[in-house]
Amino acid sequence: MSDKMAIGEVSKPRFEFRTFGQDFSAPAARMARLSVPVPEKVWERHSKEIYILSRTNDVNNTKIRDGKMDIKTYVQTIDGLEQWNPLMKGEFPISAAQLETEVFPAFKVDMPTLTQETYTLDEFLCIINSHxxxxxxxxxxxxxxxxxxxxxxxxxEVLFNGAKICTINSESTEIEDIKKTLTEVGLNQVENINYLQAIKRVIGMINQPLAN
Incomplete structure (x- = not known):
């Protein structure tokens, strides 16, 4: 028996289809038409986040939102759908010990020299920008x-350092439900592109185009 999905609530690890490009107006319109009523709080949402991209990592998704660090790790792909699990959550100021044991290992890069016991968000970003x-x-x-x-x-509609593109997704604990949704909205032949891959393509860290 499948779990009842609820927007904004914790569930079993979900599988996800997501893609990025210039125009998904047709599938977005069908998605809106096919949707059941959803809570008003998710009708329309705005957020500002900072993603940390690493040239040597494609399996750990690290972002900062509302002054907090969130890292998810890739688990597996089944039938083209990706599954990600939470790896860690941290708050700033963050300890050097947590940076050494959890954060920088997730980036899969050489560990920089840390000279302080704790780091504010701005101090952490200075380390990132100098790496x-x-x-x-x-x-x-x-x-x-x-x-x-x-x-x-x-x-x-998302901005990556000011570059405007579109994204559309479907996620669930049940793979067959996602497949049905992709077919019905017209996305079943479109490449699955996660946030890490999309941002890397836009900023030139990966030499590949988006879905359209």
Missing amino acids: PDLQAVNVVKHRFGYMVNNTICEYG
């Missing part, structure tokens, strides 16, 4: 939430 294999990217999200076939969906 040759790391780059902080400012991400602004304007998202619209839906629920189709018991999958949590969204269409979003």
